[in-house]
Amino acid sequence: MAASVVTWAGLAAFGRACGSIRSRLLGSSSTLSQVSCLHTSTELNSKHWERKNLVVYPPQQKDELRRPAEIYHCRRQIKYSKDKMWYLAKLIRGMTIDQALTQLEFNDKKGAKIIKEVILEAQDMAVRNHNVEYKSNLYIAESFSGKGKYLKRIRYHGRGMFGIMDKVHCHYFVKLVEGVPPKVEQKTGFDQAKEYVEQLRNRTIIHSL
Amino acid sequence: MATSICRTLKYLQPTICLNIKLPQPVFVPIRTKKRYFIPPAVNVKQKSQSEQETKARAAGVVVRQQYIERAINISCTAGIFDPYIPPEGDARLSTLSKEGLKQRTEQLRQSAASQLAFRKIKDHDPEFSTKEFPALAQQIFIDAHAALTQFNKEKLHSLVTERCYPEMVRGNRYKTLRWRFIESLEPPRVVHARCPDMISKGNLYGQVTLRVHSRQTLAIYDRFGRLMLGDEDEPRDVLEYLVLERHLVNPYGRWRLHGKIVPAWAPPKDPIIKTVIIPGPTLKPEEAFEDLHYQVPKPKAVQWYK
Numbered sequence: 101m102a103a104s105v106v107t108w109a110g111l112a113a114f115g116r117a118c119g120s121i122r123s124r125l126l127g128s129s130s131t132l133s134q135v136s137c138l139h140t141s142t143e144l145n146s147k148h149w150e151r152k153n154l155v156v157y158p159p160q161q162k163d164e165l166r167r168p169a170e171i172y173h174c175r176r177q178i179k180y181s182k183d184k185m186w187y188l189a190k191l192i193r194g195m196t197i198d199q200a201l202t203q204l205e206f207n208d209k210k211g212a213k214i215i216k217e218v219i220l221e222a223q224d225m226a227v228r229n230h231n232v233e234y235k236s237n238l239y240i241a242e243s244f245s246g247k248g249k250y251l252k253r254i255r256y257h258g259r260g261m262f263g264i265m266d267k268v269h270c271h272y273f274v275k276l277v278e279g280v281p282p283k284v285e286q287k288t289g290f291d292q293a294k295e296y297v298e299q300l301r302n303r304t305i306i307h308s309l
Numbered sequence: 310m311a312t313s314i315c316r317t318l319k320y321l322q323p324t325i326c327l328n329i330k331l332p333q334p335v336f337v338p339i340r341t342k343k344r345y346f347i348p349p350a351v352n353v354k355q356k357s358q359s360e361q362e363t364k365a366r367a368a369g370v371v372v373r374q375q376y377i378e379r380a381i382n383i384s385c386t387a388g389i390f391d392p393y394i395p396p397e398g399d400a401r402l403s404t405l406s407k408e409g410l411k412q413r414t415e416q417l418r419q420s421a422a423s424q425l426a427f428r429k430i431k432d433h434d435p436e437f438s439t440k441e442f443p444a445l446a447q448q449i450f451i452d453a454h455a456a457l458t459q460f461n462k463e464k465l466h467s468l469v470t471e472r473c474y475p476e477m478v479r480g481n482r483y484k485t486l487r488w489r490f491i492e493s494l495e496p497p498r499v500v501h502a503r504c505p506d507m508i509s510k511g512n513l514y515g516q517v518t519l520r521v522h523s524r525q526t527l528a529i530y531d532r533f534g535r536l537m538l539g540d541e542d543e544p545r546d547v548l549e550y551l552v553l554e555r556h557l558v559n560p561y562g563r564w565r566l567h568g569k570i571v572p573a574w575a576p577p578k579d580p581i582i583k584t585v586i587i588p589g590p591t592l593k594p595e596e597a598f599e600d601l602h603y604q605v606p607k608p609k610a611v612q613w614y615k
Contacts, residue, residue, distance in 0.1 A: 154483065155532070156483050156484075156485065156532050157532065157533050157534040158485065158534055159485050159487070159528075159530040159534045159536075160530075160533075160534040160535060160536075166535055167533045167534055167535060168533075169531075169532075169533050169535075170533075230531070230532060230533075231531035231532070231533075231535065231537055231583065233583040233584055234584075252348040252349075253348050254347070254348050264346065264348055265348075
């Protein structure tokens with residue numbers, strides 16, 4: 101127990117020393133985090149989902165299939181619950197962008213309006229910055245919600261007791277891809293039953309006569 | 310993680326095992342540690358700016374003075390002064406139109422000022438010569454565009470002025486450019502020069518215009534490697550008027566690409582591969598777009614500078 105505690109503290113001190121070295125050298129070159137082999141945290145104001153939009157692919161040959169454009173967009177610290185947002189994110193997964201926008205427009209939830217704004221922003225970005233030709237030729241490849249930073253407040257109970265109330269916030273992430281959405285194969289009950297029976301029949305008994 | 314940083318630091322000991330048995334550290338719980346959590350109180354009052362300032366000053370919070378500054382660059386001028394007007398029908402079958410004659414007369418007037426400018430440049434830079442400069446300038450042009458393809462920022466800044474740099478680089482950061490200079494069809498020629506002075510009277514900048522007729526290949530690929538514009542295998546004949554500038558008074562000044570002049574009679578550029586929506590007129594509910602017979606407005610043929 102003592103040994104594990106010491107090594108953990110030693111690592112923490114090493115990490116702090118790393119941080120101080122990094123902060124001193126960061127003035128000279130901002131690419132230190134890419135160059136050094138030490139694990140350093142990301143720079144301020146650069147989150148992973150936004151950075152996915154900065155990836156550049158090498159030029160394609162003439163005989164290769166045209167690579168579909170992928171646009172990543174997100175909104176941070178939305179005043180809504182991540183669990184409630186999940187229902188809307190799950191609703192629009194795999195839909196074309198026009199279909200998703202129609203569904204969200206006529207949905208009564210608070211998050212629907214926010215997600216609609218995010219998708220319209222992403223569509224605009226796609227046409228302007230990412231060389232997407234037709235703005236309707238996009239579909240929602242990935243859409244999910246994540247937990248944001250919560251604010252904490254006191255909720256007063258009787259008898260001088262109190263609870264800590266969380267003011268929930270969430271992030272919403274969406275990835276638009278150019279092209280027609282891939283068809284999800286609907287598996288019927290009969291197909292699943294057939295597969296099960298086949299699995300049973302394919303069993304072999306090893307080390308038998 | 311059950312243990313916290315403050316507690317572990319209390320008994321941080323170096324463990325270099327040298328067959329000496331040190332006594333095991335004793336875990337002493339800190340008596341004065343806070344064991345409850347009170348969330349921060351929420352201020353319901355809406356404070357105005359002056360009230361907030363007085364409160365901050367009373368609390369001893371110092372707000373650093375904000376310097377609203379705008380940087381001025383003195384190593385290059387902001388534009389092309391007294392620009393060269395390329396004669397119409399340059400590098401084409403010469404058809405003398407009325408505008409062509411007007412431009413010829415203006416050219417004769419301009420050439421006198423160019424000679425004065427050359428003399429001023431030779432005063433400050435004795436190595437300058439109208440015979441050798443074009444080759445040098447063409448090399449600068451080729452190097453600058455090669456650096457743009459590789460996106461070598463430092464080299465590009467040394468070959469291109471600060472006014473030209475954003476125009477070359479804007480929008481290209483996440484695109485791949487492939488550019489090749491195949492050959493020069495006519496030897497480059499100095500056609501124009503001016504020596505404007507900025508702000509104070511002695512601060513001279515030299516601007517020299519060069520006429521370049523060459524064969525080049527350009528292909529622009531977007532972020533995903535798809536072709537946006539041009540063709541890598543199809544060379545095109547290009548007639549360009551390049552403007553190079555140098556800060557003559559500065560002993561470390563260098564001739565750098567400052568801009569390009571696109572004449573009014575230049576043929577229109579090729580359209581990009583994808584289709585683009587041009588915003589049209591806003592319709593009233595009773596109108597139909599086909600009935601309006603909307604003509605897409607064509608831009609005026611004016612000389613502009615890249």
